[in-house]
Amino acid sequence: MIFGYLDPGSGSVILQAIVGGFAAIAVTGKLWWRRVTGIFRRKDDEETPAPGKASEESA
Amino acid sequence: MVRALSARGLDDWRALAGTRFFPRLMEAGKVVRTEEASANGQLTGVLRGEAAGMLRHERIPFVSYPYEWPFSMLKDAALLQLELVAAALEEGMILKDSSPYNVQLRGARPVFVDVGSFEALREGEPWVGYRQFCMLFLYPLMLQAHQGIDFHPLLRGSIDGIAPAQAAAMLRGLRGGVLKHVKLHAKLERRYDDSSQKAVRKELKDAGFSSELIKANVKGLTKLVSGLRWEPAGSEWSTYRDICTYTDEESREKADFVRAAAATRRRALAWDLGANDGRYARIAAEHADTTVAVDVDHLTVDRLYRTLREEGREDVLALVMNLADPSPGLGWRGRERRRLEERGRPELVLALALVHHLAIGANVPLTEVVDWLGSLGASLVVEFPTREDPMVQRLLAGKREGTHDDYTLQTFERLLGEAFEVERRQELQGGVRVIFLAHPRGG
Numbered sequence: 001m002i003f004g005y006l007d008p009g010s011g012s013v014i015l016q017a018i019v020g021g022f023a024a025i026a027v028t029g030k031l032w033w034r035r036v037t038g039i040f041r042r043k044d045d046e047e048t049p050a051p052g053k054a055s056e057e058s059a
Numbered sequence: 060m061v062r063a064l065s066a067r068g069l070d071d072w073r074a075l076a077g078t079r080f081f082p083r084l085m086e087a088g089k090v091v092r093t094e095e096a097s098a099n100g101q102l103t104g105v106l107r108g109e110a111a112g113m114l115r116h117e118r119i120p121f122v123s124y125p126y127e128w129p130f131s132m133l134k135d136a137a138l139l140q141l142e143l144v145a146a147a148l149e150e151g152m153i154l155k156d157s158s159p160y161n162v163q164l165r166g167a168r169p170v171f172v173d174v175g176s177f178e179a180l181r182e183g184e185p186w187v188g189y190r191q192f193c194m195l196f197l198y199p200l201m202l203q204a205h206q207g208i209d210f211h212p213l214l215r216g217s218i219d220g221i222a223p224a225q226a227a228a229m230l231r232g233l234r235g236g237v238l239k240h241v242k243l244h245a246k247l248e249r250r251y252d253d254s255s256q257k258a259v260r261k262e263l264k265d266a267g268f269s270s271e272l273i274k275a276n277v278k279g280l281t282k283l284v285s286g287l288r289w290e291p292a293g294s295e296w297s298t299y300r301d302i303c304t305y306t307d308e309e310s311r312e313k314a315d316f317v318r319a320a321a322a323t324r325r326r327a328l329a330w331d332l333g334a335n336d337g338r339y340a341r342i343a344a345e346h347a348d349t350t351v352a353v354d355v356d357h358l359t360v361d362r363l364y365r366t367l368r369e370e371g372r373e374d375v376l377a378l379v380m381n382l383a384d385p386s387p388g389l390g391w392r393g394r395e396r397r398r399l400e401e402r403g404r405p406e407l408v409l410a411l412a413l414v415h416h417l418a419i420g421a422n423v424p425l426t427e428v429v430d431w432l433g434s435l436g437a438s439l440v441v442e443f444p445t446r447e448d449p450m451v452q453r454l455l456a457g458k459r460e461g462t463h464d465d466y467t468l469q470t471f472e473r474l475l476g477e478a479f480e481v482e483r484r485q486e487l488q489g490g491v492r493v494i495f496l497a498h499p500r501g502g
Binding site: 006007008009010011012013014015016017018019020021022023024026027030031034 | 155156185186187188189190191193223239240243244246247248249250251252254255256259260262263265266267268269271272273275276278279
C-alpha cells in the first residue's frame with residue numbers, strides 16, 4: 001500500500017530552467033527579464049493558488 | 060504479482076509497451092518483467108469501479124528499502140532512475156516520480172518496478188520528479204560522500220527524504236553540484252514558497268522551457284552521481300576477518316557446520332543475520348534461491364554489495380540494519396513500508412556471532428533474543444560465544460559487574476531447547492563458542 005502524491009515544488013521547477021546547461025541560458029534570461037518587467041509578478045497574483053497536483057494516481 | 064489498471068492506466072501501459080526503449084530495458088533486466096494479463100474481473104473493488112486491464116509482474120524475491128541499502132546500492136539505483144528518465148525522454152516520455160522505493164534489488168542488481176511511473180511528457184513541462192530525485196537520491200548520497208553522514212536514519216525518519224533546506228544546512232562547502240542542486244535549490248524553494256505552481260509552470264513554458272533542458276539536467280546529474288564516492292578513512296578491507304578471534308581451523312569447522320545445515324534441502328529464502336563479509340551467507344546461498352545478508356556495519360555491507368555486483372550475483376541481497384532496532388513499519392498507519400519480519404518468511408536463519416551483540420552489546424534479555432529468533436519460524440543455525448570468548452569479554456568489560464550474569468551457555472541452551480528442537484550441537488574453539496542447528500517446534 002503506497003500513496004503517491006508528488007509536489008514538484010515551485011522553486012525546484014524554476015531551478016530546472018537554470019541547471020539545464022547551455023540550453024538554459026536563454027530560458028533563464030527570459031524568466032529573469034519577465035520578472036524584472038513585472039509580468040511574472042502580475043500573473044502570479046492573478047492565478048488562484050492551486051496545489052501542484054502532478055501525480056493523480058497512486059504510484 | 061498483478062496490478063489492476065484503470066482505463067487510463069491501460070492506455071498508458073499500451074503506449075509504454077509500444078516504445079522502443081521499454082522492451083529493451085525490460086530485456087536487459089533493468090525494468091521488472093511485465094506482461095498484460097486478461098482482466099477477468101477478479102480484481103474488481105481494488106480500483107474504484109471496474110479494472111480495465113491487468114498487468115502481471117515478475118516477483119521480486121525480497122523487498123528492501125533505501126534506508127537499508129549501502130551507499131553503492133543507492134547510487135546504482137539513482138543511476139538506474141536517471142537512465143530510465145533519459146531513455147524515456149528520447150521518446151517523448153518521462154517518469155512522473157523519482158522514488159528509490161520504485162527500485163528493488165534482485166540480489167546485487169537494481170530493478171525498476173513501477174511501470175506506472177512512465178507517462179507522456181508535454182512539451183514545455185518541467186521534470187516533476189526532479190525535487191524528489193534530490194530528496195531521496197542525490198542528497199542522501201551527497202551527505203554520505205561529502206560529510207560521512209549516514210543517510211539511513213534520515214531516510215528511515217522521513218519517508219519523503221531530505222528537504223533542500225535540510226540538505227543545505229548539513230552540506231558544507233561547494234563541491235560538485237552542491238551550489239546548484241542544494242544551496243540554490245533551497246534558496247529558490249524559500250523564495251517561491253508562496254508562488255502558484257500553475258503560474259510558475261506557465262511562465263517557464265512561455266520562456267521556452269523544453270525537454271532539452273531536462274535532458275541536460277539529467278545528463279549533469281548522471282555525471283555528478285557517477286562521481287560520488289564514499290571511502291571513509293582507513294577503508295582498506297580491514298575489518299572483522301582480520302581482527303576476528305577465529306583461527307582458520309575454527310572458521311572451517313563453522314563453515315562445514317553451516318554447509319551441512321543448509322544442504323539438507325533447497326530453500327526459497329535464507330537470512331544471514333550479522334552477515335559481516337558474507338562468507339556464511341554465500342554458503343547458505345548454495346542451497347537457497349534467495350539469501351538476505353544483514354549487517355549493522357555500513358562499510359562492510361557496501362563492500363559485500365560491490366563484490367556481489369562484480370560477480371553478477373542475483374541471489375544474495377546485502378542490507379544494512381541494526382538488528383537490535385530492525386526496520387519498523389513506516390508511512391501511513393505503518394503500512395507503506397513493511398517491517399523486516401513482514402517481508403517474507405525465511406526457511407533458514409543464520410545467527411552467527413550475533414547473540415552476544417544483542418544480549419550484551421544492546422542489552423536485550425537473552426530470553427527475548429531466543430524468543431525473537433523463534434518467532435521467525437525458521438530452522439536456525441545459531442552460535443553462542445561463551446563468557447570465555449574474547450569478544451564477549453570485551454563487551455562485558457564496559458558493563459557493571461553482575462549486569463549480565465544470566466549470559467551463560469546453560470541458560471542459553473535451556474531457552475533454545477524450550478523454543479526449538481535442537482538437532483545438532485558442536486563446540487568450536489575448544490568450547491569457547493558453541494554452534495547449534497535447531498528447528499522450530501511443531502514445524
